[in-house]
Each structure stands twice: as C-alpha cells, then as structure tokens.
Amino acid sequence: MRLTTKDSKETTKDSKEKVKKTFVNFVVKSHNGKRSSLFAEVDMSQDILVIGGGISGITTAVEAAETGYNVILVEKNPYLGGRVVQMNRYFPKLCPPYCGMEINLRRIRTNNKIRHYTLTEVQNITGNKGNYEVTIKVNPRCVNEKCTACGECSKVCPAERANDFNFGINSTKAAYLPHELAFPYRYVVDSSACIKCGACVDACKYGAINLQMQPEIVKLNVGSIVTATGWQPYDAKKIDNLGFGKHKDVITNMMMERLAAPNGPTCGKILRPSDQKEPKRVAFVQCAGSRDENHLAYCSAVCCLASLKQITYVRENIPDSEAYMFYIDVRTPGRYEEFYTKVNSDEKVHLIKGKVASVEQDGDGLIVVAEDILSGVKSRVNVDLVVLSCGMQPTNFSGLNINRDKNGFISTEQGSGIYASGVAKKPQDVSSSVQDATGAALRAIQSR
Numbered sequence: 001m002r003l004t005t006k007d008s009k010e011t012t013k014d015s016k017e018k019v020k021k022t023f024v025n026f027v028v029k030s031h032n033g034k035r036s037s038l039f040a041e042v043d044m045s046q047d048i049l050v051i052g053g054g055i056s057g058i059t060t061a062v063e064a065a066e067t068g069y070n071v072i073l074v075e076k077n078p079y080l081g082g083r084v085v086q087m088n089r090y091f092p093k094l095c096p097p098y099c100g101m102e103i104n105l106r107r108i109r110t111n112n113k114i115r116h117y118t119l120t121e122v123q124n125i126t127g128n129k130g131n132y133e134v135t136i137k138v139n140p141r142c143v144n145e146k147c148t149a150c151g152e153c154s155k156v157c158p159a160e161r162a163n164d165f166n167f168g169i170n171s172t173k174a175a176y177l178p179h180e181l182a183f184p185y186r187y188v189v190d191s192s193a194c195i196k197c198g199a200c201v202d203a204c205k206y207g208a209i210n211l212q213m214q215p216e217i218v219k220l221n222v223g224s225i226v227t228a229t230g231w232q233p234y235d236a237k238k239i240d241n242l243g244f245g246k247h248k249d250v251i252t253n254m255m256m257e258r259l260a261a262p263n264g265p266t267c268g269k270i271l272r273p274s275d276q277k278e279p280k281r282v283a284f285v286q287c288a289g290s291r292d293e294n295h296l297a298y299c300s301a302v303c304c305l306a307s308l309k310q311i312t313y314v315r316e317n318i319p320d321s322e323a324y325m326f327y328i329d330v331r332t333p334g335r336y337e338e339f340y341t342k343v344n345s346d347e348k349v350h351l352i353k354g355k356v357a358s359v360e361q362d363g364d365g366l367i368v369v370a371e372d373i374l375s376g377v378k379s380r381v382n383v384d385l386v387v388l389s390c391g392m393q394p395t396n397f398s399g400l401n402i403n404r405d406k407n408g409f410i411s412t413e414q415g416s417g418i419y420a421s422g423v424a425k426k427p428q429d430v431s432s433s434v435q436d437a438t439g440a441a442l443r444a445i446q447s448r
C-alpha cells in the first residue's frame, strides 16, 4: 500500500493542537492485481522532533515550542549544550558561552511543551512528512531525579574514566558530573567504566542511584524532524606531519578551549601537558587538516577566528608570552575583520603566511617548520606549545536515511519534512547557527 497526502485541513480552530486531520490517498492493490484509490481522513502529528541538543537544536526547540508546538529534543550526551559549553569564551565579544546558553536552558526548563531526553539516540525512523514513527533508545543514567548533585557518590567511587568533556586531558570517577554547569544538573554513572562495587549506592543518602537501570525504547509520532547533530573535531592523529599524539606539547584547538576555561582541567591556567609549565611561545597552525584533499577538502569557516580568540587567551594568561599564527589565508569575514585587526595590532602576535611542513621535537621544546611565503624564506620557529587549528567535521549518525553532500553535511529539500540546522548543514559560527536554527523551526512548523 502506498500513501500520498492530497490535501489537509485543521479540524479545530486552534492550529497549535497536537493532531490535525489530513486526507490521505490510499492506493490499494486487490487480489487480482487491480489498483484502486480511496481517500481517508487520518490523524497527522503536529509534534516536532529535534535531534541534537547543541545551540542549534536548543534554538529550534525553544522557537518552535514558544510558538505553541510540542517539541521532543533528543541529545546523545548526558547534558544539553553541545560544543558551545566546552568553549572558554565566544568570539568576537569574548564573553563566556554560558551567558547566552543559560537563557536558553531557562526557556527549556520553563516550557512544558518541550520534552527533552539526554543519553538518547534515534534508532529508526519510518513514515512520511506529517506522520513519522520514530524509535529512540534512552540509555541508562543510573541516577534518577532525586540526585541533588552532592557528589558523595563520586568521592567513594574507586573507578576512573577519561574525561571526554576535557578531551581526555584529565579523568573523572565512573560516577561523575559531566561539568559544573551541566543541564540537567545531575550525576551519571558511566557503565563502561563502573566495576559495580556498589559503594556509590551506599553513599547516596537520597536513594538516587540504581545500577540496574536498563535502556528504554520509546516510540514517538512526529510530523517533522530537524537534525541539529553538529560536528566533531577532525582527528588530529590523521595529520602525520603535525605530530599530534607523538609530541606531548602538540594539542588541538578544542583542547586549548578546555585548558583556558576556568572549569577546565587546569582551572583556566594555560599549562603545557609535558611538564605543566606556562608556555612562553605558542604556535597556532591553521588549516590543520582543512582545505586539504587528503583530509577535509573544505574550509571550516571558524578556525581562523578561533585561533585569534585563543591568542587573546594566551596573551592575557601569560603576559610575557608571544604567539605565532601560521596561515594559508586569514579568513575573518564581515564584521570579524575588526577582531582580526585588534588581535594583530599586538606586537607580541606574529602572523606568518605559510603552510606548516612539520612540527619536530627539539629538546623539551618544539620547532615549527614552514615556508614563509611573503619573505620566501623557510622559517624554523622554536616554541613551547603548538595548537593545531583542527576543522569541524559533520557528526555521522545512523537511524535516518538522509541526503548528505560530498563532505558529509546534511542537505535536505524544502517541503521534505526533514530539515537540518547549524553545523550539521555547513560549517558556521554560533550566531549563524542560531539564525539557521530559527529558520529550521519555521520550516518544521510549516511542513507538518
């Protein structure tokens, strides 16, 4: 049987009601092979599913919910906020990202039209625009809503895990709080690290821990879907010549965000990994993997700005420091030009036009080798720390058969019922992602 939507009408005066009636053309094949067509009125869902709880997904969810629609927001991490909550500051204003995020999280907390699931992934989607059947899997947190985040479980827990929020720079206990400003503000037990000793259960005065919690399968019926699954950092280990994974003091730009963040592994002190000393000379290597056919063929759009921002972290944190930025082109479009000019006006900041050929260990320091295009001289710069400006790669996920461009970014058609927003669609900064996500909310509302 094939279903095609012919026409639709609202059955109630309130267009924001959950269910609307739609005429559907059922093409039925009889036993003798004859096809006949019959129209029937069926219920269509007006709920909207948003996959990914970063700034884009959160924006789509609150905009659609505040217009009056029911939204289900699904996030695979144990907290909402995506990559933005891992940042130390936002360019260009250099304010902490939690300024804007906190307002959005309050909008979620106070709006009963948004149902959110953390630790959750989509398993399967079937159906059509206006009537999707979605299966989601809610993984066990092993900690229920009685948790007051007192931290007693973590104190007694003997097992450790690499802290993925800090890109493995430090570790947490198996019972842990994802980060100090996590939403929901609740502990979680990492089942893959837990040795099931039960010490946390005994330590919790509130009866909040249940180590027997099982994954839950939930079926949803939604009218439209927005994928806001964002990005992951390009794997720096794949760029052989730049020494990540080989030299301890070669780090990525996202690791730098965590090192500079007051809630990071060094409480905001920029210390190099090998000896925990302040680096006095820091090199930023642009296009680490980006604009390179062997890695990411595209420009990630924000990395130049991210490095200029991180140069301000270094210069503020360590006043007698110098920063070197090796670039192919500095891309700071529109009003961001002002930010570039400001950072570049610091005499301790050196911008060198040239692609880095290699990063080599030299005693307890590093040498960055590059062709200085403007002077024509091969430069060898001694530094204490190298930051690779790695690009943004679209997050892959299963469960949804969706069009992607050759670089893996999601491309959807107007009227299809499934849309993308934010970096899932293309590399972009936060303010562009927010604008895009607002547009996606409108498209999702219109297409059910």
Ligand SMILES: Cc1cc2nc3c(=O)[nH]c(=O)nc-3n(C[C@H](O)[C@H](O)[C@H](O)COP(=O)(O)OP(=O)(O)OC[C@H]3O[C@@H](n4cnc5c(N)ncnc54)[C@H](O)[C@@H]3O)c2cc1C
Binding pocket: 051, 052, 053, 054, 055, 056, 057, 074, 075, 076, 077, 080, 081, 082, 083, 084, 087, 089, 090, 091, 092, 120, 121, 122, 228, 229, 230, 231, 232, 253, 254, 257, 302, 303, 306, 309, 390, 391, 392, 395, 396, 397, 398, 421, 422, 423, 424, 428, 429, 430, 431, 433
């Ligand atoms: C080093 C660096 C610094 C940056 N600094 C700035 C800055 O200062 N200012 C600025 O404007 N921009 C900055 N950016 C860009 C900024 O990070 C992005 O614009 C922003 O993260 C886009 O948000 P998003 O919601 O689209 O994606 P994300 O932040 O990646 O959020 C996507 C969410 O979807 C979730 N998800 C993924 N797959 C699934 C799935 N299958 N099921 C459920 N959930 C899923 C993820 O866990 C995540 O929570 C920076 C980028 C880099 C690389």
Ligand code: SF4
Binding pocket: 143, 146, 147, 148, 149, 150, 151, 152, 153, 154, 187, 203, 204, 205, 206, 207, 208, 209
């Ligand atoms: S689970 Fe219990 S012990 Fe752990 S933080 Fe929550 S309330 Fe405290």
Ligand code: SF4
Binding pocket: 153, 156, 157, 158, 159, 174, 175, 189, 190, 193, 194, 195, 196, 197, 198, 199, 200, 201, 211
């Ligand atoms: S049961 Fe697991 S989470 Fe709890 S204390 Fe033991 S190792 Fe830690």
